[in-house]
Amino acid sequence: MxxxxxxxxxxxxxxxxxxxxxxxxxxxxxxxxxxxxxxxxxxxxxxxxxxxxxxxxxxxxxxxxxxxxxxxxxxxxxxxxxxxxxxxxxxxxxxxxxxxxxxxxxxxxxxxxxxxxxxxxxxxxxxxxxxxxxxxxxxxxxxxxxxxxxxxxxxxxxxxxxxxxxxxxxxxxxxxxxxxxGYEHVIDQLIDEIWRIQQQRPIQVDMVKHMITQIAVCRGSGDINWGGSGQGADRLVSSLYGPTQATREDPGLEEYQRRLDSMDVTALQYEASGFARAMHDTGLVSPYHAMMLRHLPEQSDHLLAECLGLSATGRDCLLCYRELVHALIDAAVHPDTAQAVYGLALMLERGILYQAPVAPALWRQLRLPLSAAAEQRLVRTFGDAVPPASRLLEGVLCMMGLPLGVGQGNNPTCQSARALSMWACNDPDYLLQMVAWAARDDEIIMHFEGQSISSRESAGGVATEVPVDLDPVSLLVVPHLDRIYAEMGRRCLGREGDPHRWVNPEFHGWWSGRGFRINVDVATGLLHELEDFLRHFYAAYHPYYNGNQPLIHPQPAGIAVTDSAARFIGWHAITLLRVTLDPSGNMRAYFYNPNNDSGQDWGDGVVVKTAGNGEHFGEASLPFEQFASRLYIFHYDPLEYGEPAQVSQEELDRVIGYVHRSWGATRLPAGALQAEDGVPTPQ
Amino acid sequence: MKKDPNKGFVALLGWSLNAVEAAESFDRRYVVVAPDWAEEYCQQHDIPYVPWNFERLNDRSMEIAQTLKDMGVDVAIPLFEETVEWAGAINSALLNNPRLLGQAMLMRDKSLMKRRAQLGGIRVGIFEEAHDRDDVIRFLKRVNQTLLKLDGDPNDPIHLKAFDKAGCLGHRVIRTPDEVDAIPDEEFPSLMESHLDGWEFAVEAWIHDGKIRFLNISEYVSLGYSVFVPASPELESYRPQIRSQIEKLVKTFDIEFGFIHPEYFVTSDSEMYFGEVAYRPPGFKVFELLERVYGFNAYHALILSFDPKTTEEEITGFFPKEVEDADGYAGCFGVYPRRRVVSRLEIPAETEDHPYFESHELTPPQQETVTKRTAFGTHWGLMYFRGEDSDTLKTLLKHQEDLDFYV
Structure with missing residues (x-):
């Protein structure tokens, strides 16, 4: 085309x-x-x-x-x-x-x-x-x-x-x-909200950038009396439009190139560290930053590391794979794809290039011919300011750097988003393989219990419409994954119990435990052996009850999502990442929610936090008890598994109380307590 | 709207909000004659109102005629099938024309109606009255014998219609003797007809002074589901023949004024068969569709055609030119839930995004379990469409049958 x-x-x-x-x-x-x-x-x-x-x-x-x-x-x-x-x-x-x-x-x-x-x-x-x-x-x-x-x-x-x-x-x-x-009337709340979102470091930042631009426009018009408001706006606006000495007055890209051309090493170094600070502060990258990065390879790797804000780990990685990094910068980093800088920096920091297949897989990605369909989808969503292959590469770098920044957009495809994020965390070269298949062949083939499933031959997925509000990688891969996921579900039709038991390990990877527990009876939708379920969950995941074993691989889990009034909304896929003590000494579960904004109020005092309790960027967290109260499915390794934990009845009762006051209120099995009218259907 | 005392004073028999709304915005005086549950609403909104419970005609019938006469009412207009004979009775008193009652009775009995049509030289299918289930089985067998079917051949269906119900209510299609058992007792006596393969359509005709003043052809896409106006060019090509059929009907039934709504079949050899005729506005909101394409209010037209004080100039000036003046085609689709259990209303995106889609009257489901449809049943609400091309509209209406609106 x-x-x-x-x-x-x-x-x-x-x-x-x-x-x-x-x-x-x-x-x-x-x-x-x-x-x-x-x-x-x-x-x-x-x-x-x-x-x-x-x-x-x-x-x-x-x-x-x-x-x-x-x-x-x-x-x-x-x-x-x-x-x-x-x-x-x-x-x-x-x-x-x-x-x-x-x-x-x-x-x-x-x-x-x-x-x-x-x-x-x-x-x-x-x-x-x-x-x-x-x-x-x-x-x-x-x-x-x-x-x-x-x-x-x-x-x-x-x-x-x-x-x-x-x-x-x-x-x-x-x-x-x-x-x-005008935004000036809500500027304080707006700025707080932007910081809250950015603390989760999403891959997609278009809306945030749009809002910051609006703030900048407001500030630009002199006839508004700001009074005391607008604190904190400076950092946001400057991170996009003037993070350094030489860009402070937003000189324009051409003028900045001229300035770069005439800078000596000291000046360049000063600029580089300015950019890096702004980027790591906000998670946002200025187009000037991208420009500088393109300018630097002619200079030195030392400056490059400075400009990416790398620690010793990242710098090592850069020096080991300098040719690859230069090639990635050349192909992916443009003023229109500035976020690629942040993705690249964090990818280097993660050290995943040291996994043998990753670097060659990235070389493949650099030369990957895109199918016409893939090109068309990228252009339709992101425009044609940069070639679609560069856009995709930006997306790949961001996903490899920010695995927890993947969002599902306004689509019911939480499982696919979760899979992408999990692979980016745990199995990055497998993710790159998926991207290659989807982008080049427009087909992904996965296996389910020995039988192959092609995304091309499978009928509809969970999403009824083709999603458009996604990052470049998700945009190409999710439609395939969604169809395969749905097909795996179809192949479980007629089996007794919940299909996730078989689908999750086959879909996500070998490390999803084959042991499976659910606390809802699929036929009736009523709670089923809740206490037993919780004791097993504590035994598998709570460090006090599992021999102080930290969680090894990210594990898929199912959540009963409730709204701020604690009413049941639906079943949702998340990844359990860590269970550990938070800075104030309470046991917390840290998890990834493919939802775009993890900070949610689930009612009855259960408020999911995204910062301030030891969360890494993109993690959501809840005290362990509260987390357990919204859980309805988890996997475990049946071989590394002890006796149901001797959790105190008092603690269990607290968790069960949370369940009964929220999504479990209408699911009490007859005999236990009075059941409400109408059995909700399981989904 | 300001009322003109020199023009007629009409009584609307039965409660229809659309009719009242139209009467309110027209220059004739009007009064609503409806059961007493309408009283509070009418008082609240200053709607002129006389209470009357329409049951079978009885010896109190003269009472309502006298009340209306004393008020100065010129003519009564039936809005529903059940008020047609009341209008006949009242009008025979108001207009001093006893034949009007007999005419109304003909309109209320599908069997008498067919005989009268037959006597007038109008072609009808084979029909008979059924008083019990045995009659139905006999008729089904006879019809299929006539068609030279052997035992074991699939039967041609027959149609069963309650004598005095409107439209699709109580309309059943019977193919096998087994289906006969499902007919409830209260549907007898009823009319049985042979099935005609062909193109079914309906006509709306406004008559004044014994002449047709406006004739619309409504094309059914699927009986009981969808209809559009004006008819497609293919069906409209029969307009001259259809018009002469309606003229015959007007003459046979001796209709001087008012509004008729007959149904016909055109078979593949271009022969017209009379189905039935009603002396009241059609269901399925054809009036609404007409307003959307022609711009005139069909209830205003109804009042005009009934009012004996309507002048020749007024009525000829009122109507647009048939077909020519229509702005595109308007159609509607009656939604029936297809699933047995539904939880919410969800209009399919492809329907909502279609440029022909105008509006809908669907409401969220009141119950979760959908009762099984027996006869043609009642739809849950209408979807309205409008566009330039009749073929596109037809395909679109047909396609809606395959979609779920309640999930």
Whole structure:
């Protein structure tokens, strides 16, 4: 495919999207006109059509702006009449959180419409009889501050399970709100949120970069009185736009190249350490940094190590594999793929190049011809500013450097994301093999109990739509893995018990224990031998009960995810990484959650932490008891396994209490306690 | 809307929010005649209202006619199958024309209706009345004997329709004697008809002064599932023949005013067969579809065609040109859950993203277990589509049958 074809593809897509929006707006206007004409008693019957059409409009790019432009017509038609939204002066900002996360489409949409209407009021696009533009503005800044995470992360498990496609509506809404009323009103919360996200070191940082750019724009416009706010913004903005002496005023790439050309070694060294500090502080890489790295190989490896911020381990690795590193920099590091620098630095630090197959596998990656399908997918998602092979290589370096930064995007493919992360941790050359198969052959073949499974021949996977919101490696590999995973599940149909027992070890790798425990009875969905399950889990994983043996390989485990009210949401795949004492002396479980943001409130006081308790970048953590209370599946090695642990009844009762107060509340087996009505179906 | 005292005063028989809404926004005075459960709503919203419980005609029937007459009502308009004979009775009093009651009774009895059509020289399929299950088995056998089927050949189906129910309610297709056992007692007596292989369609015709003022052809894609208007160019090519069929029908049934909704078959040799005719608005929201493509309110048209004070200029000026003035094609699809257990409403992305998709009236499921459909049953809600090309629309409507809306 040539560059001009790619450009055509992008342009056509944009044109189609615009046409689609126009067609939907015609329908929205019609629905509003019908409603406006209707006599008062018939209006309620016209609302569903307006709401449903508005929902579809708001799913499109530019849809929220178009709805805001019709705010007065929406109000006049009587969409809010007879509801709380008819009197916006009494609306409570914190309730917006609940409404926008509802599974009920109409509730989400009417809340969004109300927000957009108030935005129009705040911008004085129309006069509301009950609310001044200042009041509306104040209300919206509160709503925005309360829902900031919507600006960053794709939907989490809870939203995906309950809202599906609908979850995109509040996201589009908040982007538009923030862009229109300005970020300066929520700048403090925004900065905190960016730091919280970046502490998890995700591979995908596009949204974070977008937000930082918005902050920079806010700061750039002189007419805003910052007052005391905006502390901490400097580091974020400068890490992207001016991390060093010579880039401080964001001189532009061409000008910076000229400056580099005339620098002596001392000046270069000064620049290099500036870049490295900024990068390791924030996890973000400035395009200038990429430029400098491309400039340096002509200089010395010492400067290169300085510029990557390497420790002794990383420097050794760089010196051993200098030719490979230079080749990687040449192919993967461009101002448009600056994050590759961070991936490279951390990969060197991990020392995985010393595993014999990794370096040759990277040489293969450097020369890997991509299939047309792979090229097309990369270009569609990331554009054609750099060749698709470079984009993929950036993704490979980032995944090898930040195995816990893999996110599943807004897709139900937690198992595939978990597998990628696990391989990057534990078996990096196997990951590179997968990438080669997927990118070059557009096919992956895995084996299940001796029979081969081809991703090409397998029918649909868990995801119904082709995912697009992923890092370059996941983008190419996940669709294959997802189909294979689903096919393995299909081959277990008819077996008694939970299919993960067989699928997990075959899918992830030999180190996933063949021993398997589950505390839910698959047929009834009720809790099953919970205490026994917990005793075995303690025996296998808790250092006080397993002979103080640290966890060796990352292990797949299954979690019953609950929402902040501790209600059951769904089953979710995670990786158990470490169980150890945290800095304050409590036993903690550290795990990887393929979700994009691991900091989640699971209700009943169970709040997953991502920093401050000895977590490595990308790890989530919970006190061991709380973790055990959300666990429903784990694997173990039956040969390295002792007696069920002599855990004190008191401790077990605490864990069981957490279970019974959350996802286990409706799953109590008859006889144990009163069972609630309705047996939930196992999934 | 401001009411014009020089124009007619109509009574709407039965409760239909869409009809009331249309009447409210039209220049005729109106009153709703409906069971007393509608009273509170009407009072709340200032809707003119007379309470009446429609049961079988009885000796109190004169009472409602007198009440309406005293109010100055000119004509009664039936909105549902069950109010058709009431309209006949009331109108024969209001308009001083006793024949109207007889005409209404014909419309309410599918068997009488067919005989009358036959007498008027209109082609109908083979039909008979059934009083019990034995009648049905006999008819099934006879029809298939006539078709020279041997024992063991698959039977041609027959259709069974309750005498006095609207549309697809109580409509069953019977292929084997076993299926006869599943018919409940209360569906007898009913009408049996031979099956006609062909193209089924419906007509909506507004009549005033004995003349057809607007004739729409509604094309069924799948009976009980989907319909669109105006009909595709292929079916519209039969319009002259269809129009002359309807004229024959109007004459045979002696219809001077109002609205009829007959159903026909065209067989492969271009022969038209009369199915049945109703003297009330059609189900499946064809009125809504007409408004979406032609822009006129079909209930306004209904009121106009019934009102004896409607002038010739007014009614000729009201209607657009058939087919020519239609802006594209509008169709709807009735959703039935396909799974036995459902938990939520989820409109398939391919449907929602289709440029023809307009809106839907589906609501989240009220119960988890789906009752098995017996006869054609009632759909759970409609999906509306509109677009420029009738073939695309047809394929799209047909395709919806293979999708799950409730999962």
């Amino acid at each position: 040539t560059d001009s074809d790619d450009a055509d593809v992008t342009r056509d897509a944009a044109e189609q999207a615009a046409q689609k929006l126009d067609a939907l707006l015609v329908r929205l206007d019609e629905a509003l006109a019908v409603m406006a004409r209707a006599p008062a008693f018939a209006k309620p019957g016209k609302v569903p059509r307006v709401l449903d059409t508005a929902r579809r409009v708001m799913l499109q790019d530019g849809g929220c702006a178009a709805v805001a432009a019709r705010a007065e017509a929406i109000e006049q038609a009587g969409v809010f009449a007879g509801s709380d939204w008819a009197t916006p002066q009494i609306l409570i900002p914190s309730l917006s959180r609940i409404a926008l996360r509802s599974a009920e489409a109409d509730l989400v949409v009417i809340e969004a419409l109300s927000e957009l209407r108030l935005l129009a009021v705040s911008q004085a696009w129309f006069l509301h009889p009950l609310m001044s533009s200042e009041q509306a503005h104040h209300y919206l800044t509160q709503v925005l501050a309360l829902n900031l995470e919507m600006l960053f992360s794709p939907p989490g498990e809870a939203e995906r399970a309950q809202q599906g496609r609908l979850a995109q509506v509040p996201r589009n809404l908040f982007r538009y709100l923030a862009e229109t009323i």
